[in-house]
Amino acid sequence: MSRGRGVAQPDGRHQMLRKKALVVLLPLLFMGYLMACGGEESRPIDGTPTARPAFGREAPGWRQVRTDFGVTDSEIKLGQTNALSGSVSFPQLTTAMRAYFEKVNREDGGVCGRRIDLVAEDDQFSPTASLEKARKLVLQDQVVALVGDVGTAPVTAQVQFVNDPNGDGRKDDGVPHLLVITGASAFNDPDRFPWTSGFNPSYSIEAPAMARYIEENSQRLAGKSPTEVRVGVLYQNDDLGGESLAAFREAFRGRIVSTQSYEATAPDINSQLANLRAASPDVVVLFSTPRAATLALRYMKSSGWNVKAVLDYPNGVGSVQGALGQDADAMRGASFSVYMMDPAVDGEKAPMREHVRIMQQYGGPPSQTFSVYGQGVAEIMVEILKIACQRGDMTRKGIMDAHDQVQGFHPSLAQEGVTVTLGPRDRRAFESITMIEIQPDGSARVAGTYGR
Template sequence: MKWGLTAVAAMSMIASLGPAMAGKNYGPGVTDSEIRIGQTFAYSGPASAYSVIPRAQIAYFRMVNEKGGINGRKVSLISLDDAYSPPKTFEQTRKLVEQENVSFIFSPLGTPTGMVVRKYLNDRKIPQLFVGGGATAWGDPKHFPWSMSFQPSYQAETAVYAAYVLKHKPDAKIALLYQNDDAGKDYAYGFKKGLGPDNVKKMVVSEATYEPTDPSIDSQILKLRASGADVLFMHAIPKQAAQGIRKIHEIGWKPTFFLAATSASVSMVLQPAGLEASKDIITAQYVKDPTDPQWKDDPETKDWLAFMAKYYPDGNLQDSGNVYGYVVAAATARLLEQAGDDLTRENIMKQAANMDFRIPMLLPGIKLHTTPTDYYPLKSLQLQRFNGKTWVLFGEIITP
């Protein structure tokens, strides 16, 4: 599937890094009237449930299209299906760079898919911006200065869960279930790191992994339950996450259940699993949930709902992927606004490595912040628990 998009964006946000360079300085994919950006995403395959994210981004650029232009230029977003398959990602990324002549790669999905093209893009000094994956490997400006993710790192997220366990269940028996790839292993490592080596030895009683193509994870769930664990952490893409939640409910296992934020969508995961089965699951969040009653009168949430109603009316308001896509698109528009008329790949990456601003729909107290030596834009999270209808935030904003 190929999405060809032309969006003209009028952004009134003031650049935080000072005035743009005098004169015009363009890199590949940029003219006086256009900025071409490229993306690979799972419109098909085992992670296709995440395809709501680029659809929300397409809608965002359609919205700003009606308002003028990012410094007078339209944004052409070319979004190609990679089916969450690394070989396909490499093929489609080469097409974006070598045939479509994009300025940079924007918000591609996945750590295993992103890793396969990281060296290719860095060797060519092409920004790989706001990757949809939280592996700590994305924060390595020394070795890969052209690659950056967006969300909090998996290790930061699991550190929050580990801290909760140490405080509230110091005698816990912990089971870990995660995808057998770089992302899953990073999640598991982060949880253990948060516990500390001594606690890992006495608290982690069982681990299991799965492959994205596995038709079921029932056997892994049964193995973990048999360990006697009373705390479970699960990292899984939406299909397997829903399967796991449903199976845990069916067998009557009631651990303190932490679910990776990447699969916390009510519509993609919890509804298919069963809302009653999902009750009391805990996860971490950094964006507002528009279904949470506390945001009923919040101006940013009202603006998001109006955006959805006008530009993405078939989008599910309970799907957090639609908020995530909106936030990433808004951050990218802000960077392009800051870049002014210096739209070389070097300056676009420089803007990404010098962020210090807040984007609407982030939780209060959370903002984007990077430096040339810190490539983790978001670092803060807040815990939330599912009450059978919606997620309910609790505790304070935590920055591990």
């Protein structure tokens, strides 16, 4: 019997033979799939075959080292807390760190013959959640170190625990708490927090540098002498904004005519901006993060407020440009504080092209400010691990001791001539900033470098 256009239908005997064939073939196909998955090659995102490196005692560069937590013969386990979701979030930093670590794993054989793994926990920028996640990473996951934890308020919530996880008042059994992403000066205090170090310049370095920049360029920015310049300040209502404002007040010789605070999660800041405008400043300084900076620049553009904006380094050029989208021309005339290269400014430089390759090949985010920060943190961490391996000690204390041996290291995406030196009394990776100005045609001009 046939149906349709003369296509013969299988009878019962043919159906039975087909079922038997499937019973034989399916296991063979599955075995072939497993062999393919476990083969000697894997493919990065760009599809290029890459030999899967071996880790462990047989790996090139493997060394016997002292260990306690988070380091095995084949793995180095690091931890991080970051706002991976929520209204204030920085997932690109974590993704970029993982991409760079994977580049080191794939192309360099890891460190000390061991692959680097990063366990990241989402704290949604909540201090309470940050402490909870840090406790999990230390006590449950037993990472050898925390690296690149993000945000002043979240880091403040966890710093006591990480430096004294047993709660016994002793500071000799902490957990390396390295290269935290906050400029709060409290985290460059080895007497109180001997296991903690900072990545970016402290606000007490940046704010005076911004004040000096305005004073040195007062005629060009405002047509006035340094002591006559009128400045308004928009600042985030936390340690970022508060510490920056205090340091700026102390350093600035001109007139501060208005200061307006806002909450990090506020839906809009129009009232604060209107108050600033009413004070008729020549320059508006922003101690903020990209969301507020974007709102401020859009407000200035839409309202026709022709005022000079000077933004702190949490407002990376690329991040603000991306957030502004079709309103990116609102950045023209603004000045930005930076301490590393920025994709929007340095996109054609060889280190930035290599950064783009790494991010694309190993699952990183599109190149932007926080991807640069992420790779910078990861590069310094790899240097610390290499020193620990050479010293034969990858215990938590060994990692901390290795951190204090970093001397004259130049992260590939740092500004030209900038190096990182760390030590028992120096727990801040970067200590200088560069001011760049966005020109009317959208290009960038370097206006000077300030700091230590």
